[in-house]
Amino acid sequence: MKACELLSDELLLKMYREMVLARLFDSAMVKLQRAGKVAAYTSSEGQEAVSVAAVNAASPIDWIFPTYRETGAFIARGVPLETLIARQLGRVGDPLKGHEVLLFGDKRYRIVTGPGPVAAHIPVAVGFGYATKRRGEDSVMLVFFGDGATSKGDFHEGLNMAGVLRTPTIFICQNNQYAISVPRRQQTASETFAEKAEAYGFEGVIADGNNVEEMYTIVSKAVEKARDGGGPTLIEAITYRLAAHSTADDPTKYRTVQEVEMWRSRDPITLCRKLLFQRSVLNEEKDTMLWKSLGQMLEQKIEEVEKTPAIPTSAIFEDVYSTPPWHLIEELSDVNL
Ligand SMILES: Cc1ncc(C[n+]2csc(CCOP(=O)(O)OP(=O)(O)O)c2C)c(N)n1
Secondary structure, three states, rough: OOOOOOOOOHHHHHHHHHHHHHHHHHHHHHHHHHHOOOOOOOOOOOHHHHHHHHHHOOOOEEEEEEOOHHHHHHHOOOHHHHHHHHHOOOOOOOOOOOOOOOOOHHHHHEEOOOOOOOOHHHHHHHHHHHHHHOOOOOEEEEEEEEHHHHHHHHHHHHHHHHHHHOEEEEEEEEEOEEEEEEHHHHHOOOOOOOOHHOOOOOEEEEOOOOHHHHHHHHHHHHHHHHHHHOOOOEEEOOOOOOOOOOOOOOOOHHOOOOHHHHHHHEEEEEHHHHHHHOOOOOOOOHHHHHHHHHHHHHHHHHHHHHOOEEOOOHHHOOOOOOOOOOHHHHHHHHHHH
């Protein structure tokens, strides 16, 4: 299952562009957070290949269950940048109307809003997949989570249920080496995360999560298998979080500069860039232009979204109860004073 397929120049360039855009987006949002315009942010720097490759390997009919670290998945699925920016800046274009800081979801793109409690979305994705299977639909579920999530009961309950019911679920564990400050070695006594699938009766595969070609190939095969009724797969994508856990974290307290530099030399964007240079699809000049034009487009869209109205405060009362209880109606009238 590991051998890399030779991907077309076009697909490789598309994924490179999406990874670069995710990198630029994350860096712009961290800056806006420091400027006090974004409440909090979780960067996916260093992990872009995992979600970009996975979503490209799936079909638009497939559902995405992300965490807070899947910017690449949203870009690869085609969510407009304006929507992602409005979400972070609390503007009217935010499909979640300001609810759920750090997370994103939008039914129009088959993206189910991530969980507040770590791993809580895993059994939900399995149940959702079981329902689609029973309805005779063809869609597959891509569920993303970190290495820390594998220590939660939800992970084990979800995988057990998926194995028994042979649901069309692709479990993508982003092993980015840390759960905030807890290193991977303290997370499990197992040699790998992938091998945990064996206990639940299905295949677990290790992928180099910084190699976009390998990631694409492995997810494609798992998606094909799930769609053909072959059941779930657990993919352990080995990667590294180059940034802090979130804008509220200081990673220098728990990891060394040398370690970060070692992983920086395996930056998925640099590795993909190298491939594109080898194939003569890109050169220095074209690459500089690509970064510059994507950066300018992003800046322009941020400026445009900043001019749009903020989400009204009353939106905090919406989408929770179909019939709001009396005390919320009373609070709402206070807000509108
Ligand atoms: C049940 C629960 N416990 C603790 C937290 C606080 N928390 C938020 S993210 C996180 C680390 C998760 O690590 P991992 O699953 O490896 O994902 P990563 O952040 O590395 O992508 C923790 C402990 C939480 N949100 N939910």
